[in-house]
Amino acid sequence: MSRTLSVALASAASLALLAPAALAAPNDAEATEAAAGYIAENIDPETAGAGATADAVLALLAAGGHDERVADLVETLEAQAPDYAVTGPAAGKLALVAAATGADASSFGEVDLIKVIQDSITEDGACDAGFPSAFGNAWCIIGLDRNDAEVPDELLANSLGFQDAATGAFGFEGDDGFVADADSTGLMLNALSGVASDREAALSAAAARDYLVDTQTEDGYWEGYVPVNTTGLVAPALQTVGVDIDTTVEWVADQQVDDGGLTAEIGGEQSNLVATTQGILPLAGESYLSVGEGGTDTVELDVRANxxxxxxxxxxxxxxxxxxxxxxxxxxxxxxxxxxxxxxxxxxxxxxxxxxxxxxxxxxxxxxxxxxxxxxxxxxxxxxxxxxxxxxxxxxxxxxxxxxxxxxxxxxxxxxxxxxxxxxxxxxxxxxxxxxxxxxxxxxxxxxxxxxxxxxxxxxxxxxxxxxxxxxxxxxxxxxxxxxxxxxxxxxxxxxxxxxxxxxxxxxxxxxxxxxxxxxxxxxxxxxxxxxxxxxxxxxxxxxxxxxxxxxxxxxxxxxxxxxxxxxxxxxxxxxxxxxxxxxxxxxxxxxxxxxxxxxxxxxx
Incomplete structure (x- = not known):
C-alpha cells in the first residue's frame, strides 16, 4: 500500500511518528573520528568502485568533518554514475548519496537515478529483474524514500514476500528451505522504517526488529560473512526504532586497530576498508535514514486497530x-x-x-x-x-x-x-x-x-x-x-x-x-x-x-x-x-x- 493510501486507512494514532531531523551525537566520538580518518586516507574511488565509494561517502558524512573529501568523492561518483547506476539497487545507493549530500537525484552525473529505480521495478514488484532480493529492494526503497519519491505498492508488497512469517527475518529460499540473512534484515529494517506510515511496512519492520534483537550475540554483534559489516547494517537500524545498542558500540570499538580501521575478522589485527565504511555507522550514531541532509533520527513504529x-x-x-x-x-x-x-x-x-x-x-x-x-x-x-x-x-x-x-x-x-x-x-x-x-x-x-x-x-x-x-x-x-x-x-x-x-x-x-x-x-x-x-x-x-x-x-x-x-x-x-x-x-x-x-x-x- 502506498503511503497516501495507508494514511487514509489508518487512524491518526496508528501512523508512525517521525522525529524531526537532527544530527545525532556519536555513540563513540573518539572511535568515530579515528575510523573516519582511516577511510578518508585509504579510499581510492578509482580502484574501490562506485559501490564502495558510495559507502565511504555515507561513512564520512555520518562522522562529519570531512566535507572536502566527501565533495571529491561525490564528484567521482557522478562521473561513475552512468556505468554504475544501471540497476535499481545501484541507483538506490547513489540516490541515497544524492539525498545525503543535497544533490539532485534526478540529475546525478546526468543520470536520473529515481527514473532508473522506477524503471527497474518489475510487474511483480522486484527492483532487480536479474537478481531479485530483499537486499536489492531495500536499496530501492531507501533511495526513493530519502528523495521524497513515492515508494510503489508493488515494491513494498514484493519486499514483504522475502520475510519469514514465523521469525520476522528477511532472507531467501535455499535448497533446504528459508535462509535468514541478518544483512538483508538490517537493511530492510532501515528501508521499512522510512516508510512506516504504511501499516504493513510498520508491522513488517517490527517483526524484523524483534528477530534482530533475539539473534544478537551476547557480545553485542550479529553473525554474518563479515560480522562488522553485518553489525554496521543492523545496529543503526535498531537504534532508529528505539533499541539500545550500547553493547554493540562497545563491541565495534573493540574491533578497531591502531590506524583507526575496523577488522573484517573478529579480533583481527588488519584493517579492512569495507568493514570500516559500514562498521562506522553505529559508532557515529547514524543510519541510512539519518545520515546527511534531511534525514530522520528516530521512527516510532505504532500500529493500532482502526x-x-x-x-x-x-x-x-x-x-x-x-x-x-x-x-x-x-x-x-x-x-x-x-x-x-x-x-x-x-x-x-x-x-x-x-x-x-x-x-x-x-x-x-x-x-x-x-x-x-x-x-x-x-x-x-x-x-x-x-x-x-x-x-x-x-x-x-x-x-x-x-x-x-x-x-x-x-x-x-x-x-x-x-x-x-x-x-x-x-x-x-x-x-x-x-x-x-x-x-x-x-x-x-x-x-x-x-x-x-x-x-x-x-x-x-x-x-x-x-x-x-x-x-x-x-x-x-x-x-x-x-x-x-x-x-x-x-x-x-x-x-x-x-x-x-x-x-x-x-x-x-x-x-x-x-x-x-x-x-x-x-x-x-x-x-x-x-x-x-x-x-x-x-x-x-x-x-x-x-x-x-x-x-x-x-x-x-x-x-x-x-x-x-x-x-x-x-x-x-x-x-x-x-x-x-x-x-x-x-x-x-x-x-x-x-x-x-x-x-x-x-x-x-
Missing part, C-alpha cells in the same frame, strides 16, 4: 439484540433463538447461524425479554428456529415468539445436547470436515463455532465416555474425510480421538492449556484476518452470539476475562493486527479497562 467497537447491553439478552441490530436490516430469512440460561442445546447452533448469515437472539426458559422482543419484531423474519427442547425453551415462549414475529416458529432439537448438535449438523450440506469439542464445557465449542460457520461446517459434541451413538451415526452417514478436535486431553481424551479415527481418515487436535490458549491456537491455525471478535471466556452467552457474527465476517473469536486480556489471547491479537475489533458484551462481561487496553494496544510495540 476501530474498537463495543456491542453490548446491561445483560446477555440486550447484548444479543444489540449485535443483531448492528448487523442486520429487515427483512431477514431466519432468526435463531436460544436460551440464555444454559449453553447445552444452543452450543453448536451459532455455527449454523453464522453459516446462514442469520442473527441469534436469546430468551429465558419461560420469558421473552423486552430487548429480544423488540429486535425480533424489527427483524421481520421469514422464519424463527428455536434451538433446543422444552426444557431449554418452553412451549409458551415458542407461542410468544410466533406472536411477536408473526411467522412460523420451529424447533431444532434432540433428546440431549449431543443429539441436538447432530441434528444441527444435519442442516449443513456437502460436509467433508467437521469440528468436534466436548459437550461438558462450552468454551472450546464456541471457539470452534466461528471457524465452522465461516467454512460451512458443523460442530459435533463428545463426552467423557467417548463418541455418542448419534455422533457415530452422523459420521457413518456423512463420511467426512477429516475432523478437527478442539481442546486438550482433559476435554477430549486420546481414546476418543482413536474412536473418531475409525470414521475419518484424519483427526487433528488443536489445543492449549486452557480455553484462551485453545481459541488462540485455532485462530493462529486459520491464518490472517482483518477483524477479530472478543468475548468473555468466563460465561457462554456473548461468545455464543459472537461466534455467529464472527463466522459471517470470517473473523476469529478470541476470549478475554472481565479485567484482563490473557497472554495467549494478547499474543494472537498481536499476530492478527486486526484493523477492526468487535467487543461483545457490556461492562459486566468485559470491563472498560480491557476495551481501552485493546484500543491503545500497539501491534508494533
Amino acid at each position: 476501530s474498537v467497537t463495543r456491542v453490548g447491553g446491561d445483560n446477555r439478552y440486550e447484548t444479543a439484540a444489540a449485535a443483531s441490530s448492528r448487523s442486520f436490516q429487515p427483512i431477514v430469512d431466519t432468526v435463531y433463538v436460544a436460551t440464555g440460561q444454559e449453553y447445552a442445546d444452543a452450543l453448536t447452533g451459532s455455527a449454523l447461524a453464522g453459516h446462514q448469515s442469520a442473527p441469534v437472539l436469546l430468551v429465558q426458559e419461560n420469558h421473552v425479554p423486552a430487548a429480544t422482543s423488540a429486535e425480533l419484531a424489527r427483524l421481520d423474519a421469514g422464519s424463527v428456529v428455536v434451538l433446543g427442547g422444552e426444557v431449554a425453551v418452553s412451549d409458551d415462549v415458542v407461542e410468544q415468539l410466533a406472536e411477536i414475529s408473526g411467522t412460523e416458529v420451529t424447533r431444532l432439537a434432540g433428546e440431549n445436547r449431543y443429539e441436538t448438535a447432530a441434528n444441527v449438523a444435519g442442516e449443513f450440506t456437502d460436509v467433508d470436515h467437521v469440528f468436534v469439542a466436548t459437550g461438558t464445557e462450552y468454551a472450546d465449542a464456541l471457539a470452534a463455532s466461528a471457524a465452522a460457520g465461516a467454512d460451512g461446517e458443523p460442530v459435533l459434541l463428545v463426552n467423557e465416555g467417548g463418541v455418542p451413538d448419534v455422533v457415530e451415526a452422523y459420521l457413518e452417514d456423512i463420511k467426512p474425510s477429516s475432523v478437527t478436535v478442539l481442546g486438550g486431553t482433559e476435554a477430549v481424551s486420546e481414546a476418543t480421538i482413536e474412536e473418531l479415527g475409525e470414521y475419518v481418515e484424519t483427526v487433528e487436535r488443536v489445543a492449549g492449556d486452557n480455553r484462551y490458549e485453545t481459541a488462540s491456537a485455532l485462530s493462529a491455525q486459520r491464518g490472517e484476518s482483518d477483524g477479530v471478535v472478543l468475548a468473555t471466556g468466563q460465561d457462554f452467552p456473548d461468545a455464543l452470539t459472537g461466534a455467529a457474527y464472527a463466522a459471517m465476517g470470517e473473523d476469529p473469536v478470541l476470549l478475554v476475562q472481565q479485567e484482563r486480556v490473557p497472554n495467549a489471547s494478547l499474543a494472537e491479537f498481536d499476530r492478527l493486527a486486526a484493523r477492526a475489533v468487535l467487543v461483545l458484551g457490556g461492562t459486566a462481561a468485559v470491563s472498560d479497562t480491557v476495551v481501552e487496553q485493546v484500543r491503545q494496544h500497539n501491534y508494533a510495540g
Whole structure:
C-alpha cells in the first residue's frame, strides 16, 4: 500500500511518528573520528568502485568533518554514475548519496537515478529483474524514500514476500528451505522504517526488529560473512526504532586497530576498508535514514486497530439484540433463538447461524425479554428456529415468539445436547470436515463455532465416555474425510480421538492449556484476518452470539476475562493486527479497562 493510501486507512494514532531531523551525537566520538580518518586516507574511488565509494561517502558524512573529501568523492561518483547506476539497487545507493549530500537525484552525473529505480521495478514488484532480493529492494526503497519519491505498492508488497512469517527475518529460499540473512534484515529494517506510515511496512519492520534483537550475540554483534559489516547494517537500524545498542558500540570499538580501521575478522589485527565504511555507522550514531541532509533520527513504529467497537447491553439478552441490530436490516430469512440460561442445546447452533448469515437472539426458559422482543419484531423474519427442547425453551415462549414475529416458529432439537448438535449438523450440506469439542464445557465449542460457520461446517459434541451413538451415526452417514478436535486431553481424551479415527481418515487436535490458549491456537491455525471478535471466556452467552457474527465476517473469536486480556489471547491479537475489533458484551462481561487496553494496544510495540 502506498503511503497516501495507508494514511487514509489508518487512524491518526496508528501512523508512525517521525522525529524531526537532527544530527545525532556519536555513540563513540573518539572511535568515530579515528575510523573516519582511516577511510578518508585509504579510499581510492578509482580502484574501490562506485559501490564502495558510495559507502565511504555515507561513512564520512555520518562522522562529519570531512566535507572536502566527501565533495571529491561525490564528484567521482557522478562521473561513475552512468556505468554504475544501471540497476535499481545501484541507483538506490547513489540516490541515497544524492539525498545525503543535497544533490539532485534526478540529475546525478546526468543520470536520473529515481527514473532508473522506477524503471527497474518489475510487474511483480522486484527492483532487480536479474537478481531479485530483499537486499536489492531495500536499496530501492531507501533511495526513493530519502528523495521524497513515492515508494510503489508493488515494491513494498514484493519486499514483504522475502520475510519469514514465523521469525520476522528477511532472507531467501535455499535448497533446504528459508535462509535468514541478518544483512538483508538490517537493511530492510532501515528501508521499512522510512516508510512506516504504511501499516504493513510498520508491522513488517517490527517483526524484523524483534528477530534482530533475539539473534544478537551476547557480545553485542550479529553473525554474518563479515560480522562488522553485518553489525554496521543492523545496529543503526535498531537504534532508529528505539533499541539500545550500547553493547554493540562497545563491541565495534573493540574491533578497531591502531590506524583507526575496523577488522573484517573478529579480533583481527588488519584493517579492512569495507568493514570500516559500514562498521562506522553505529559508532557515529547514524543510519541510512539519518545520515546527511534531511534525514530522520528516530521512527516510532505504532500500529493500532482502526476501530474498537463495543456491542453490548446491561445483560446477555440486550447484548444479543444489540449485535443483531448492528448487523442486520429487515427483512431477514431466519432468526435463531436460544436460551440464555444454559449453553447445552444452543452450543453448536451459532455455527449454523453464522453459516446462514442469520442473527441469534436469546430468551429465558419461560420469558421473552423486552430487548429480544423488540429486535425480533424489527427483524421481520421469514422464519424463527428455536434451538433446543422444552426444557431449554418452553412451549409458551415458542407461542410468544410466533406472536411477536408473526411467522412460523420451529424447533431444532434432540433428546440431549449431543443429539441436538447432530441434528444441527444435519442442516449443513456437502460436509467433508467437521469440528468436534466436548459437550461438558462450552468454551472450546464456541471457539470452534466461528471457524465452522465461516467454512460451512458443523460442530459435533463428545463426552467423557467417548463418541455418542448419534455422533457415530452422523459420521457413518456423512463420511467426512477429516475432523478437527478442539481442546486438550482433559476435554477430549486420546481414546476418543482413536474412536473418531475409525470414521475419518484424519483427526487433528488443536489445543492449549486452557480455553484462551485453545481459541488462540485455532485462530493462529486459520491464518490472517482483518477483524477479530472478543468475548468473555468466563460465561457462554456473548461468545455464543459472537461466534455467529464472527463466522459471517470470517473473523476469529478470541476470549478475554472481565479485567484482563490473557497472554495467549494478547499474543494472537498481536499476530492478527486486526484493523477492526468487535467487543461483545457490556461492562459486566468485559470491563472498560480491557476495551481501552485493546484500543491503545500497539501491534508494533
